[in-house]
Amino acid sequence: MKKLKIGLFGFGVVGQGVYQALQRTSSLNVSIHRICVRSNKPRKAPAELFTTDREILLTDPGIDVIVEVIDDAEAAWQIARTALLNGKHVVSASKKMIVEHLGELLDLQTATGKSILYESAACASIPVIRNLEEYYDHSLLKGLRGIVNGSTNFILGKMKEEELDIRQATLEAQQLGFAESDPSLDLEGIDAVNKCCLLLAHAYGIVTHPSDILYTGIQAITPGDIAIALSKNQDIKLVAQAQKLSTGQITVFVLPQFVAKQDVLYGVRNEYNGVVITTHFADEQFFYGKGAGSLPTASAIVSDLSALCYGYKYEYKKLQRSDRNSLTNEVYLRVYLSYPDAGKVRRQEFEWLEEWHQEEGRGYLTGVIALQKLIDNRWWQRDGHSLILQPDGIIEEVVTRNLRRKSLELAGLVI
Amino acid sequence: MKKLKIGLFGFGVVGQGVYQALQRTSSLNVSIHRICVRSNKPRKAPAELFTTDREILLTDPGIDVIVEVIDDAEAAWQIARTALLNGKHVVSASKKMIVEHLGELLDLQTATGKSILYESAACASIPVIRNLEEYYDHSLLKGLRGIVNGSTNFILGKMKEEELDIRQATLEAQQLGFAESDPSLDLEGIDAVNKCCLLLAHAYGIVTHPSDILYTGIQAITPGDIAIALSKNQDIKLVAQAQKLSTGQITVFVLPQFVAKQDVLYGVRNEYNGVVITTHFADEQFFYGKGAGSLPTASAIVSDLSALCYGYKYEYKKLQRSDRNSLTNEVYLRVYLSYPDAGKVRRQEFEWLEEWHQEEGRGYLTGVIALQKLIDNRWWQRDGHSLILQPDGIIEEVVTRNLRRKSLELAGLVI
Numbered sequence: 001m002k003k004l005k006i007g008l009f010g011f012g013v014v015g016q017g018v019y020q021a022l023q024r025t026s027s028l029n030v031s032i033h034r035i036c037v038r039s040n041k042p043r044k045a046p047a048e049l050f051t052t053d054r055e056i057l058l059t060d061p062g063i064d065v066i067v068e069v070i071d072d073a074e075a076a077w078q079i080a081r082t083a084l085l086n087g088k089h090v091v092s093a094s095k096k097m098i099v100e101h102l103g104e105l106l107d108l109q110t111a112t113g114k115s116i117l118y119e120s121a122a123c124a125s126i127p128v129i130r131n132l133e134e135y136y137d138h139s140l141l142k143g144l145r146g147i148v149n150g151s152t153n154f155i156l157g158k159m160k161e162e163e164l165d166i167r168q169a170t171l172e173a174q175q176l177g178f179a180e181s182d183p184s185l186d187l188e189g190i191d192a193v194n195k196c197c198l199l200l201a202h203a204y205g206i207v208t209h210p211s212d213i214l215y216t217g218i219q220a221i222t223p224g225d226i227a228i229a230l231s232k233n234q235d236i237k238l239v240a241q242a243q244k245l246s247t248g249q250i251t252v253f254v255l256p257q258f259v260a261k262q263d264v265l266y267g268v269r270n271e272y273n274g275v276v277i278t279t280h281f282a283d284e285q286f287f288y289g290k291g292a293g294s295l296p297t298a299s300a301i302v303s304d305l306s307a308l309c310y311g312y313k314y315e316y317k318k319l320q321r322s323d324r325n326s327l328t329n330e331v332y333l334r335v336y337l338s339y340p341d342a343g344k345v346r347r348q349e350f351e352w353l354e355e356w357h358q359e360e361g362r363g364y365l366t367g368v369i370a371l372q373k374l375i376d377n378r379w380w381q382r383d384g385h386s387l388i389l390q391p392d393g394i395i396e397e398v399v400t401r402n403l404r405r406k407s408l409e410l411a412g413l414v415i
Numbered sequence: 416m417k418k419l420k421i422g423l424f425g426f427g428v429v430g431q432g433v434y435q436a437l438q439r440t441s442s443l444n445v446s447i448h449r450i451c452v453r454s455n456k457p458r459k460a461p462a463e464l465f466t467t468d469r470e471i472l473l474t475d476p477g478i479d480v481i482v483e484v485i486d487d488a489e490a491a492w493q494i495a496r497t498a499l500l501n502g503k504h505v506v507s508a509s510k511k512m513i514v515e516h517l518g519e520l521l522d523l524q525t526a527t528g529k530s531i532l533y534e535s536a537a538c539a540s541i542p543v544i545r546n547l548e549e550y551y552d553h554s555l556l557k558g559l560r561g562i563v564n565g566s567t568n569f570i571l572g573k574m575k576e577e578e579l580d581i582r583q584a585t586l587e588a589q590q591l592g593f594a595e596s597d598p599s600l601d602l603e604g605i606d607a608v609n610k611c612c613l614l615l616a617h618a619y620g621i622v623t624h625p626s627d628i629l630y631t632g633i634q635a636i637t638p639g640d641i642a643i644a645l646s647k648n649q650d651i652k653l654v655a656q657a658q659k660l661s662t663g664q665i666t667v668f669v670l671p672q673f674v675a676k677q678d679v680l681y682g683v684r685n686e687y688n689g690v691v692i693t694t695h696f697a698d699e700q701f702f703y704g705k706g707a708g709s710l711p712t713a714s715a716i717v718s719d720l721s722a723l724c725y726g727y728k729y730e731y732k733k734l735q736r737s738d739r740n741s742l743t744n745e746v747y748l749r750v751y752l753s754y755p756d757a758g759k760v761r762r763q764e765f766e767w768l769e770e771w772h773q774e775e776g777r778g779y780l781t782g783v784i785a786l787q788k789l790i791d792n793r794w795w796q797r798d799g800h801s802l803i804l805q806p807d808g809i810i811e812e813v814v815t816r817n818l819r820r821k822s823l824e825l826a827g828l829v830i
Contacts, residue, residue: 021696027554027738125697127550134549135542137721139442140714264703267682281436281714282540285704288679290697299555299696306552310732317725323442 002064002309005033007057007088009079010070011043011050014093014120014301017294018067019045021302030305033063058082065089065308067301073097080116084108091304093297095121095194102197102207106316115313120300122195123148123273126289127303131277132202133314142278143243144203148195150271150291151186152218152238154178157270159226160235166221178271178292189217189238192254196240199275203242204250204325205318214329214375215240215254220386224362225338234258235266236388245396249328251371257389258336329372332395338364340384349373351398368395417479417724420448422472422503424494425485426458426465429508429535429716432709433482434460436717445720448478473497480504480723482716488512495531499523506719508712510536510609517612517622521731530728535715537610538563538688541704542718546692547617548729557693558658559618563610565686565706566601567633567653569593572685574641575650581636593686593707604632604653608669611655614690618657619665619740620733629744629790630655630669635801639777640753649673650681651803660811664743666786672804673751744787747810753779755799764788766813783810 006022008015015035022032035049036057043050057063058079066083068076068090076097080090085108092098098105098118105116119129123146132144147153151173158169170187173179185191193215200206218238229236237259242252259266264286268274273291276284290296318324332351339345340362347353353367374380380387421437423430430450437447450464451472458465472478473494481498483491483505491512495505500523507513513520513533520531534544538561547559562568566588573584585602588594600606608630615621633653644651652674657667674681679701683689688706691699705711733739747766754760755777762768768782789795795802 017696024695025552025554027736028552125694125700127546127700130550131542131546134722134727135545135718137440137443137718139440140717140721264682267679279540279714280439281432281710281717282705283711285540285542285702287700287702289700295696296698299694302555302696303550303552306555307549310730312549315725321442 002311003029004064004305004309005031005062006305007060007063007066008032008035009054009057009066009068011035011037011045012069012071013294014069014297016044017298018069018301021295021298025302028302028306029309034060054079058086063088065091065305067305068092068094069297069301070094073100077101080105081108084112084114084116087112087114089114089308090116091301091308092116092118093120093301095191095198099194099197099210102201106207106319109313115308117304117307117312117314118198119304120297122198123275123289123291124293125296125299126273126275126287126291127300128275128287129198129202131287132199133317136203136277136279140279140281141203141244142280143241144199144275144277145239145241145265146199146275147237147265147268147273148240148275148291149186149192149238150273151179151183152192153268153273154271155187156218156221156236156238159221159223160230163223165223166219187217187219189215189254192217192238192240196242196252196254199240200242200252201316201319202314203318205316205321206250206325206327207319208327212327213252213254214371216256216381216387218256220381220384221256221388222338222362222386225386225388228336228364229258232258233261234391237265237268239265239389243394244325245328245331247328248325250325251328251331251394253371255387255389257393258391260391263391329375331371332368332398333371333374334366334368334390334393334395336364336366336388336390337380338362338386344379344383345385346377346379349377366390368398417726418444419479419720419724420446420477421720422475422478422481423447423450424469424472424481424483426450426452426460427484427486428709429484429712431459432713433484433716436710436713440717443717443721444724449475469494473501478503480506480720482720483507483509484712484716485509488515492516495520496523499527499529499531502527502529504529504723505531506716506723507531507533508535508716510606510613514609514612514625517616521622521734524728530723532719532722532727532729533613534719535712537613538690538704538706539708540711540714541688541690541702541706542715543690543702544613544617546702547614548732551618551692551694555694555696556618556659557695558656559614559690559692560654560656560680561614561690562652562680562683562688563655563690563706564601564607564653565688566594566598567607568683568688569686570602571633571636571651571653574636574638575645578638580638581633602632602634604630604669607632607653607655611657611667611669614655615657615667616731616734617729618733620731620736621665621740621742622734623742627742628667628669629786631671631796631802633671635796635799636671636803637753637777637801640801640803643751643779644673647673648676649806652680652683654680654804658809659740660743660746662743663740665740666743666746666809668786670802670804672808673806675806678806744790746786747783747813748786748789749781749783749805749808749810751779751781751803751805752795753777753801759794759798760800761792761794764792781805783813
């Protein structure tokens with residue numbers, strides 16, 4: 001087992017967690033050699049460890065691994081790239097950086113023979129990347145569905161339990177340290193879609209950019225939506241999912257979804273994350289744990305460091321396969337949509353409507369719409385619309401013509 | 416990626432599952448070359464695949480891997496041993512064989528350079544062995560608790576839902592295919608303690624024999640016990656667990672346990688398995704999936720075959736560590752005990768008693784007892800006693816003298 005010397009970038013919540021965790025993991029043959037921070041100030045670690053000069057870490061031949069837990073994705077990329085080129089392994093928690101540069105990181109790893117590991121970047125303490133990479137042959141894998149963002153899960157929980165609107169619930173989450181001061185990355189689903197991209201690469205060998213995936217967050221969810229979920233004994237969760245269709249292609253998106261009580265994701269509470277992996281021969285397998293926070297994130301980083309001691313690297317096996325999977329948007333979704341103004345709902349975009357409730361102030365409908373239509377035209381993300389996927393809301397094929405005509409008539413009659 | 420030719424031993428429920436799964440996993444570079452069965456009869460596979468002569472498989476130089484899914488542990492050991500010595504990898508589902516011969520299997524793997532993988536032997540579809548081996552450095556690992564036997568979980572569920580006694584519930588489980596025709600291995604906790612031994616080796620690097628671990632099954636659980644669990648909003652589950660104590664030593668046992676509603680194990684229903692891994696820095700992580708059955712077991716075997724294609728082997732890393740863990744029985748348990756005859760309850764064995772309920776026919780008590788006393792003297796497994804661990808029932812230290820005297824007085828008063 002190798003002895004590893006670490007250069008740590010960042011000493012915020014996660015960086016301090018890594019420092020503490022390694023202090024308490026004496027069995028691991030790892031030591032923090034130097035810590036790079038943005039500014040000099042008193043810290044909870046010996047002053048001689050700290051520097052503000054990143055070059056000192058990146059060029060020190062005594063440092064084997066750069067652990068990078070900073071907020072700035074662009075700076076993280078420069079650090080990771082230089083570290084690999086300088087013959088150092090990298091452990092990173094920056095999902096955005098990894099997703100933005102995954103192709104280049106693959107090339108850099110091949111060129112340098114060094115590894116970048118990033119288990120902490122998706123679902124923190126849950127070893128989901130490692131399991132997808134190592135355990136689930138892509139022919140076994142049907143789909144995955146996950147609650148991968150703890151902040152939004154916490155906020156949705158507060159909206160339900162304390163009957164708050166999203167602004168109040170977000171404020172409470174911020175006060176308790178479960179949401180960032182700028183919560184938009186979480187609320188709008190950007191954090192979730194980044195993680196979804198990471199999972200896609202290791203689940204199916206598909207490298208794609210978040211902008212190619214349909215996503216929205218929980219920003220438009222109203223107390224009325226929550227009340228409707230409650231009335232059906234369901235919860236609303238922000239779910240990232242990828243499903244293999246009968247054609248063998250994969251469809252992927254991040255949307256709020258009604259989750260029924262018998263679904264294991266229903267039980268994912270507060271800031272926890274949970275991922276359901278569906279396989280051809282063993283139905284559902286469920287992985288559950290803390291998805292954020294100082295020590296849970298540090299825990300995954302320590303596991304990556306332990307793996308590096310044994311020479312572990314992601315082999316991206318599924319990327320090397322000739323029969324690797326491809327993405328498709330040719331699928332239909334059964335959705336719920338609540339709206340403040342019936343006149344702005346584009347009924348003609350739907351294949352058919354199933355329910356149409358016009359109440360005072362705000363109405364809602366349920367119906368089936370092509371995923372591609374949601375991508376092509378974003379009317380449903382404007383004007384106070386709130387779109388939520390139904391349970392089991394993926395429909396592979398639709399026999400539409402008559403049904404569609406009928407439902408449009410129905411809609412015409414109702415309004 | 417290597418192309419692997421398989422010799423399959425056994426074509427029962429699991430063997431047929433393996434055959435079917437591989438038929439449907441064309442992407443995997445694996446083919447079944449020959450199948451060894453005990454007797455010739457019509458089978459759901461081409462007749463030319465079958466033989467009753469094990470030597471044909473074990474000596475065929477064209478066969479790379481022996482997959483062994485037979486019932487007879489002694490025959491399985493002869494097959495695995497010969498296969499390794501003949502330069503073949505082995506994939507096995509025989510927990511009993513592996514546990515009985517783990518030391519020899521370690522030596523054989525070292526001597527031959529060949530691997531034996533056995534993910535399917537513990538919790539079938541859940542990749543718990545691989546995660547313990549690869550992901551959880553033993554310094555990170557505090558404990559694990561698991562429902563590792565689906566039959567007993569199914570039976571306990573039936574006892575609760577349909578208010579059956581254990582005999583009726585077992586009969587129903589047998590009729591539905593969730594219990595063996597001889598259910599004693601499951602009911603008495605033997606299957607669970609075998610799996611517990613496997614988990615111990617990969618969690619903590621401890622190789623031990625089931626007979627060195629305290630275990631009992633659900634054979635003595637009464638409808639009255641279930642009713643008491645219900646009245647407390649708890650379930651009774653058969654739980655295998657290993658916990659690291661503050662001394663760094665590990666305590667391990669398999670006992671029925673009251674499980675509270677907020678415990679993730681509470682949600683493990685029917686024939687499912689679930690394992691909670693507690694780590695120092697990330698609290699609890701939970702793994703859940705089907706723990707038995709034809710295709711779930713086959714699914715784990717296919718994953719092992721896929722791993723072999725990539726040259727994977729268990730490295731038993733924790734066994735190589737100088738600071739590896741050791742077992743201890745120096746711990747106290749908070750237990751519930753129901754009994755038909757108060758006169759046969761050995762009150763003096765307890766450190767103290769907390770409750771004592773004498774009702775018509777059958778009474779129960781709760782109290783604290785040393786684990787070593789449960790091991791040394793098995794009175795509590797005879798005469799209709801039913802011993803169930805309380806939630807959070809492990810107590811590291813006990814200040815006893817006064818409390819004990821007091822509780823014995825109390826017991827004396829009550830009886």
